[in-house]
Amino acid sequence: MTQIPESELILNADGSVYHLHLHPDQIGEIIFTVGDPERVPEVSKYFDRIDFKVAKREFITHTGWMGDRKVSAMSTGMGTDNVEIFMTELDALVNIDLKTRLIKPVHTSLQIVRLGTSGTIHADIPVGSFLASETAIGLDTLMQFYPDLECDQSIAQALRKTLDLKFDPYQAEGSKSLLNQLSSDFSRGLTLTAPGFYAPQGRKLRIPAAITQYLERLESFRFGEKRITNFEMETAGYYAMGELLGHEVLSLNAILANRATGEFDKKAEKTVDLMISAALKLLL
Ligand SMILES: O=P(O)(O)O[C@H]1O[C@H](CO)[C@@H](O)[C@H]1O
Numbered sequence: 045m046t047q048i049p050e051s052e053l054i055l056n057a058d059g060s061v062y063h064l065h066l067h068p069d070q071i072g073e074i075i076f077t078v079g080d081p082e083r084v085p086e087v088s089k090y091f092d093r094i095d096f097k098v099a100k101r102e103f104i105t106h107t108g109w110m111g112d113r114k115v116s117a118m119s120t121g122m123g124t125d126n127v128e129i130f131m132t133e134l135d136a137l138v139n140i141d142l143k144t145r146l147i148k149p150v151h152t153s154l155q156i157v158r159l160g161t162s163g164t165i166h167a168d169i170p171v172g173s174f175l176a177s178e179t180a181i182g183l184d185t186l187m188q189f190y191p192d193l194e195c196d197q198s199i200a201q202a203l204r205k206t207l208d209l210k211f212d213p214y215q216a217e218g219s220k221s222l223l224n225q226l227s228s229d230f231s232r233g234l235t236l237t238a239p240g241f242y243a244p245q246g247r248k249l250r251i252p253a254a255i256t257q258y259l260e261r262l263e264s265f266r267f268g269e270k271r272i273t274n275f276e277m278e279t280a281g282y283y284a285m286g287e288l289l290g291h292e293v294l295s296l297n298a299i300l301a302n303r304a305t306g307e308f309d310k311k312a313e314k315t316v317d318l319m320i321s322a323a324l325k326l327l328l
């Protein structure tokens with residue numbers, strides 16, 4: 045086996061991984077992730093005990109215990125580019141020996157659960173509700189740089205035609221075993237991961253849209269019984285990296301915006317808090 049060079053697996057002077065600034069013993073076996081660094085304490089306030097708090101850039105980590113399970117709450121910031129760094133370095137913490145720089149012979153699979161916020165495109169999905177992403181489609185180009193995913197790509201291909209895209213979107217699946225632990229408080233959905241908040245999610249303030257009738261095309265898109273339920277900016281990246289690296293990943297979304305009705309959740313903070321406590325109860 046060849047050693048991974050210092051320029052590829054970069055370690056800080058204290059031996060921690062480059063961006064997350066963590067050592068292997070500083071993460072839990074189940075990791076709850078959020079986009080917003082300020083949401084990390086909103087998750088860790090439910091831990092019985094916090095052992096570590098580490099901060100680097102947008103990557104904030106709180107690790108502690110809930111009952112007999114070691115858990116982490118971590119932020120990634122926004123977008124799949126951050127998710128790629130996050131998933132790769134998190135995986136390195138468990139699957140690469142940082143001292144020898146060799147891949148460990150026995151693979152460790154982590155459970156990673158995103159607790160995110162999202163907007164829906166359908167009037168019948170209310171703000172304040174919770175949605176688990178069964179499948180996600182990435183409208184970013186991250187997967188152009190990685191090997192082909194094994195999971196079915198037919199919804200992504202159909203969507204490419206519907207939107208007349210000049211690139212291949214990618215399709216990836218959430219963890220079935222984590223999904224099965226959820227209650228009916230979480231509806232199931234097909235999530236569109238956008239490489240931005242405005243035009244890539246059909247919002248226009250001053251710059252006109254390049255793709256005409258974008259929200260209308262998405263709203264009427266059907267693949268058998270399936271329809272696109274919601275927009276956010278990370279889930280497909282998590283699912284794709286999770287498949288490639290061999291981790292169980294699930295993305296849960298608090299629906300804060302309804303693009304069909306023009307509403308934004310007036311109790312957004314409360315909604316996110318309710319989703320966090322429901323998810324921790326069901327998954328731990
Ligand atoms: O609230 P978080 O988890 O950041 O998730 C959503 O909110 C951000 C946009 O406001 C994007 O990151 C999107 O995915």
Ligand SMILES: O=c1cc[nH]c(=O)[nH]1
Binds near residue numbers: 241300
């Ligand atoms: O509409 C929304 C709301 C939250 N996050 C998003 O990415 N989009």
